[in-house]
Amino acid sequence: MSIGFLFIAITPGYFDPMSYLFGNILLISKEDVYFVIALDLVILSVVGIFYNKLVALCFDEEYTHLRGVHTRWLYLLLLCLTALTIVLLVRIVGIIMVIALLTLPAAIAGNLASGIRQMMVLATVFSALFIVSGLGVSFTFDLPSGSVIILIATACYLLSLGLGVKHLRKQEKTGPSAK
Structure with missing residues (x-):
């Protein structure tokens, strides 16, 4: 994270590093709200479809794999959804x-x-x-x-x-x- 802040700080243009750490929830734009709603719908859909498999994966990955579930794909899906959530929210709230x-x-x-x-x-x-x-x-x-x-x-x-x-x-x- 420190290296990222360093590169952003030396990049020309206005940048407030404190906004990435603490954000400002009061400055959320309409587009940000639409992105959050879209991401919410995607996450709710994925969780609704794969709920039992995701719960099994989170509690016992080996058992889930032995039951014939493609745990590698499901684990990557879970990581991608988490990463998307974090990246979008860091922009908004820090x-x-x-x-x-x-x-x-x-x-x-x-x-x-x-x-x-x-x-x-x-x-x-x-x-x-x-x-x-x-x-x-x-x-x-x-x-x-x-x-x-x-x-x-x-x-x-x-x-x-x-x-x-x-x-x-x-x-x-x-x-x-x-x-």
């Missing part, structure tokens, strides 16, 4: 926010969900909630929107860890025989 929005909602959903489908839905909902609430707070207090969104997501993640610990302690007290 590297730091992309990493936060790819990991924090999924981590929170993982702490709260009982299955992979529920985790996917919860992560999507959490991500949308973080963005909307972060934009509202940043507008109200005149703060950088990306930073506020990430701070709200981080606070919610820490809260979910606390809830997860309470849930585990409650389970330990009742024990598996109490069911």
Whole structure:
């Protein structure tokens, strides 16, 4: 990443390296929104078609291959979709926010969900909630929107860890025989 920033910095023309790190969600153009919608449709279609195979691939690639699934092709498809998402979002919201929005909602959903489908839905909902609430707070207090969104997501993640610990302690007290 450092070499990329170095080459971009020495390239003639205006460039703000901070926009690639932190982005500015408030400067998203109409074309960017259309690209995001198109990419969403592609990703939802691929996941809808290959859902079971993708879940199997993510949890146990060797078993999936032994079941006759072409794991190499499926793995490359998954990597390409992930790369497309990251490249498009880096342009819009910056590297730091992309990493936060790819990991924090999924981590929170993982702490709260009982299955992979529920985790996917919860992560999507959490991500949308973080963005909307972060934009509202940043507008109200005149703060950088990306930073506020990430701070709200981080606070919610820490809260979910606390809830997860309470849930585990409650389970330990009742024990598996109490069911």
